[in-house]
Amino acid sequence: MIDALKRASARSVTVVSPFYPYARQDKKHRGREPISARLIADLYKTAGADRLMCVDLHTSQIQGFFDGPLDHLFAIPVLAEYIKSRVENPENVTVVSPDTGRVRVAEHWATLLGGAPLAFVHKTRDINVPNQAVSKTVVGEIEGRSCVLIDDMIDTGGTIAGAVNVLKEKGAKEVIIAATHPVFSGPAVERLSGCGASEVVVTNTLPVPDDKRFENLTVLSIAPLVARAIREVFDEGSVTNIFNDHA
Numbered sequence: 525m526i527d528a529l530k531r532a533s534a535r536s537v538t539v540v541s542p543f544y545p546y547a548r549q550d551k552k553h554r555g556r557e558p559i560s561a562r563l564i565a566d567l568y569k570t571a572g573a574d575r576l577m578c579v580d581l582h583t584s585q586i587q588g589f590f591d592g593p594l595d596h597l598f599a600i601p602v603l604a605e606y607i608k609s610r611v612e613n614p615e616n617v618t619v620v621s622p623d624t625g626r627v628r629v630a631e632h633w634a635t636l637l638g639g640a641p642l643a644f645v646h647k648t649r650d651i652n653v654p655n656q657a658v659s660k661t662v663v664g665e666i667e668g669r670s671c672v673l674i675d676d677m678i679d680t681g682g683t684i685a686g687a688v689n690v691l692k693e694k695g696a697k698e699v700i701i702a703a704t705h706p707v708f709s710g711p712a713v714e715r716l717s718g719c720g721a722s723e724v725v726v727t728n729t730l731p732v733p734d735d736k737r738f739e740n741l742t743v744l745s746i747a748p749l750v751a752r753a754i755r756e757v758f759d760e761g762s763v764t765n766i767f768n769d770h771a
Contacts, residue, residue, distance in 0.1 A: 530572035535666070538575040538757065541569055541643060542597075542729035542746060543705050547582035547677075550589075565589035577728050577753060580676045580704040595763045597753055599704040600629070601725050602744055603674075604636040606725060607702060609668050616697070618643050618669045620662070623688050626674065633674055640672075641665050645687045662687075667695035678726070681712035685719035698722045705729050708736045715728035716741070 536709040546560035561582075568576060569591055577595040579588065587594045604689050611617055619635055620628040634640045643664020671691050678684055678701075688699045699721045706726040708716075716724050717738040725748040726732070736744075749766070756763050 525569040536574040539573045540577045541578040544578045550583050561586050562589045601669045605701045618666050618671050620673045622675050671696045671699045673701050675703045678703045679707040680710045681715035685715040688719045688721050706732050
């Protein structure tokens with residue numbers, strides 16, 4: 525499609541890719557592995573893309589893979605606004621990061637939720653087993669509280685379901701899962717619907733077909749956020765200002 529546009533004399537091509545392909549393959553975990561996230565950026569550029577627009581990259585370093593402007597949008601304001609309307613007592617909320625790597629994102633969540641306390645789940649991962657991690661324990665104040673378990677994507681659902689189990693075992697009153705990208709591969713639907721979470725909240729950066737929807741799943745539209753960012757770009761405004769209101 526990019527190539528067709530360039531050959532049709534398009535002045536510029538902006539790729540709006542809410543879900544960045546191969547985002548987790550952003551570095552080598554062991555020898556002889558590809559860095560596929562960089563390859564995707566090269567493919568976009570070679571095809572003729574002048575600008576990229578993505579939502580909640582797995583790691584911020586991916587922005588440096590593309591040789592040109594990359595607008596990194598955040599779904600946190602969309603998700604947090606819904607969570608605030610969903611929780612009965614905002615003062616009884618704890619934001620839980622599924623690992624130590626997303627604590628900074630959890631801090632942003634905590635600010636938007638009125639200064640909620642933080643917790644994180646300690647987990648281990650075997651680099652020889654793809655898409656699988658084991659949740660061990662939780663660090664932070666969660667007993668008797670409504671926990672908002674956040675992540676950037678849900679793939680097979682094993683990690684997030686394991687984290688819910690740990691939180692419930694440690695006395696959490698309820699667990700609400702909030703994630704941006706609903707990959708939902710393999711046994712994800714079965715795991716999420718049976719893990720004990722009171723609700724699973726995602727956005728539509730990826731389509732969720734009917735056969736992957738379940739009773740306690742809520743899908744929020746990312747379209748207004750992306751549309752506003754596109755307008756800012758083409759009106760020579762500031763994409764950053766969109767998120768300053770939620771800082």
